[in-house]
Amino acid sequence: MPFQIARVSSLRTLLLQVATVLLALGVFAADAFTAPDQVFSGFYVLVVVMSARFCRGRDLWIVSGVCVALTLLAQVLSNHLAHDAGQTAIGAFNTVDGILVIGVATFFIQRGQLAQAALQRAQADLARVTRVTVMGELTASIAHEVNQPIAAVVTNAGACLRWLDNDTPNLDEARAAATRIVRDGTRAADIISRIRRIFTKGEQARQPVDLNQLIRETVDVLGNEAARHAVTLRTDLAGDIPAVMADRVQLQQVMVNLIVNGFDAMKDATKTRELALRTQLSADGEVVVSVSDTGVGLPAQPSDQLFDAFFTTKPEGTGMGLSISRSIIESHRGRLWAAANSPRGATFLFALPAGGQAEA
Numbered sequence: 001m002p003f004q005i006a007r008v009s010s011l012r013t014l015l016l017q018v019a020t021v022l023l024a025l026g027v028f029a030a031d032a033f034t035a036p037d038q039v040f041s042g043f044y045v046l047v048v049v050m051s052a053r054f055c056r057g058r059d060l061w062i063v064s065g066v067c068v069a070l071t072l073l074a075q076v077l078s079n080h081l082a083h084d085a086g087q088t089a090i091g092a093f094n095t096v097d098g099i100l101v102i103g104v105a106t107f108f109i110q111r112g113q114l115a116q117a118a119l120q121r122a123q124a125d126l127a128r129v130t131r132v133t134v135m136g137e138l139t140a141s142i143a144h145e146v147n148q149p150i151a152a153v154v155t156n157a158g159a160c161l162r163w164l165d166n167d168t169p170n171l172d173e174a175r176a177a178a179t180r181i182v183r184d185g186t187r188a189a190d191i192i193s194r195i196r197r198i199f200t201k202g203e204q205a206r207q208p209v210d211l212n213q214l215i216r217e218t219v220d221v222l223g224n225e226a227a228r229h230a231v232t233l234r235t236d237l238a239g240d241i242p243a244v245m246a247d248r249v250q251l252q253q254v255m256v257n258l259i260v261n262g263f264d265a266m267k268d269a270t271k272t273r274e275l276a277l278r279t280q281l282s283a284d285g286e287v288v289v290s291v292s293d294t295g296v297g298l299p300a301q302p303s304d305q306l307f308d309a310f311f312t313t314k315p316e317g318t319g320m321g322l323s324i325s326r327s328i329i330e331s332h333r334g335r336l337w338a339a340a341n342s343p344r345g346a347t348f349l350f351a352l353p354a355g356g357q358a359e360a
Helices: 011-032 041-051 058-081 085-165 171-200 211-221 223-228 248-265 303-307 321-331
Strands: 004-006 207-209 232-237 244-246 274-281 286-293 335-340 346-353
Touching (some): 058 085, 211 232, 211 274, 211 286, 244 346, 321 335, 321 346
Antiparallel strands (some): 207 244, 286 346, 335 346
16 A cells, blocks of 8 residues: 555544634634624634644643634624624623633643543553562562472482492482483473463464554554654555464554554654554565664664563663563564664564464
8 A cells, every 4th residue: 555644643633633623713703703792702612622632731722822812803803893882892701701711621621631641651650560560470480380390400410410429320320310300301491381371372363464454453552652752653554465374462462562662762852753664575475564763773782682581771661572572473483673773763573474374
């Protein structure tokens, strides 16, 4: 499909903006071309309410100021239609009343926006605390499970050395101890594999997934988050992309991780904040998805280290997102890697076999 810009405001937001402008002009026309004692400025509250869907903070007050200016201009124009001084006085009183209503409505709407933003931050903090708590519980569980076979390995290794250090080495006992080492080492490996399957949900059934559609849905889901970070989302989705056999929920989680990481990377950017999502079919028959940002770029460490567990460049990061994302992609027989952009930013890419059978 052709390259299209999907600003945080989707088509619905654009239509809402147009409707808001038309409503403001309609109220102005009704207010300006009627007698001054017939004031319609109270309807500007609807304009402010509609603007609150795509304006925040100072921008909302600018909209409110425009409404006040239109109210005053309409009052000046409608005074020419006055039949007596009484109408003009009533119109002036109603105009002041309308301006007060606009100001009070804007104030309370902005307070509501601030409360909503505070609630979102509290929810994010709660989610972060929950993740840390779950990680602590999981770590304790892993330590408990893995500690037993590792302790057994150490004990049997010591016994094996003692049998071999005798003046007459007891090879049968040493062999038996080595056998127990292999058994306990295998048990520890099985525990780690089971934990990895928990993270990647390898038991889930996989079905054909349209990655273009998955990206569109993810962009819609993260539209509000993009708006909060003042990020422009761009999509360049190739039209000849075949489906891939995958767990849809897992791939969407990978997309969410990569996009949110892009938002965080551009948090302190002073220039244009853009996040580009692209799909293409490689010469090897793989579907390649890329997520490019204009943020701070990759750290000085080797790019492969980004995918190590607990490695993070964010003060509040856990270092698990990219690690889990790579595990998910690799469980689908794919690859996940990163590259630096010029002059700034980074691109994260993953490739999946097109139409093939992924590992169960």
